[in-house]
Amino acid sequence: MIGVFDSGLGGLTILRALATRLPERNFLYLADHANAPYGNKSATEILGLTHANLDRLYRAGCRLAIIGCNTVSVVALRPVQRAWLPDRWPGRNALGILVPTVEAITGIKWDAAAAPDPSPIGTVAIFATARTVDSAVYPIEIAKRAPSLKVLQHPCPALAGQIESGASEDTLRHMIARYVGQLYARNGGADPDWVILGCTHYALVTDLFRAALPAHVPIVSQPQAVAEGLAVYLARHPEFDPAPRDPAAPRFPRCRFLTTGKAHIVTPLARRFIEEDYLFEETD
Numbered sequence: 001m002i003g004v005f006d007s008g009l010g011g012l013t014i015l016r017a018l019a020t021r022l023p024e025r026n027f028l029y030l031a032d033h034a035n036a037p038y039g040n041k042s043a044t045e046i047l048g049l050t051h052a053n054l055d056r057l058y059r060a061g062c063r064l065a066i067i068g069c070n071t072v073s074v075v076a077l078r079p080v081q082r083a084w085l086p087d088r089w090p091g092r093n094a095l096g097i098l099v100p101t102v103e104a105i106t107g108i109k110w111d112a113a114a115a116p117d118p119s120p121i122g123t124v125a126i127f128a129t130a131r132t133v134d135s136a137v138y139p140i141e142i143a144k145r146a147p148s149l150k151v152l153q154h155p156c157p158a159l160a161g162q163i164e165s166g167a168s169e170d171t172l173r174h175m176i177a178r179y180v181g182q183l184y185a186r187n188g189g190a191d192p193d194w195v196i197l198g199c200t201h202y203a204l205v206t207d208l209f210r211a212a213l214p215a216h217v218p219i220v221s222q223p224q225a226v227a228e229g230l231a232v233y234l235a236r237h238p239e240f241d242p243a244p245r246d247p248a249a250p251r252f253p254r255c256r257f258l259t260t261g262k263a264h265i266v267t268p269l270a271r272r273f274i275e276e277d278y279l280f281e282e283t284d
């Protein structure tokens, strides 16, 4: 069983791609609604919450946890992998969503010996939380591999919270149109060559971003990139999910859904955005 964790519902976009790409695996999804949203919290707070959520997933029997959250991936994953995990949960692992996303943007493998020549050229717009933008991890990691790419990050500080509080589609549409307008103003009115929704919550409203952007500007799918990355990782490291279920076995339950919040609020909200019957259970 593979764990997937996010502050709230955004990571369901990652879970859905993982479950489609890896139909033989079982997943445990954990949403930390009691503390969502994370995007405006301090790095120290996010690290503490990450420890608590990984503890929940490992205690439930996961050997591998996917952090389906950009904010946590850029702020907390490195310290978790370097010190906390080996000390507290030896033999378990946690993977974030930064690496496959940077690979998808640059077209370059994370551990490639040398950057290709010529380096890809163009402008990548990344919409993300304030904490992800402040960390500057995306521009730093992209510049190491593809220095000719211009990265334009744009924070959408209120968006994840509005999604979680069930704001109307109209409210979300106006908010997104405003953020997209701000990004264009910063770019002198020019189109970016690619857009990344660098917060998994924003992928829940991809259609609204799609409508706010010109049709010819592609939105790179982060969930798909993460799913491809996990398939490759599991082929190399079968020890982290050693007994995949028989794909011919009955399909349910192959995913379970936990929230630290209120299940009767979370379940219908998930259905609104993801159009699947994901039944949440409450966890401490």
Ligand code: DGL
Residues within 6 Å of the ligand: 006, 007, 008, 010, 011, 036, 037, 038, 039, 040, 068, 069, 070, 071, 072, 129, 132, 160, 161, 198, 199, 200, 201
């Ligand atoms: N879904 C998260 C991300 O990808 C964070 C949203 C939030 O809790 O602010 O960044």
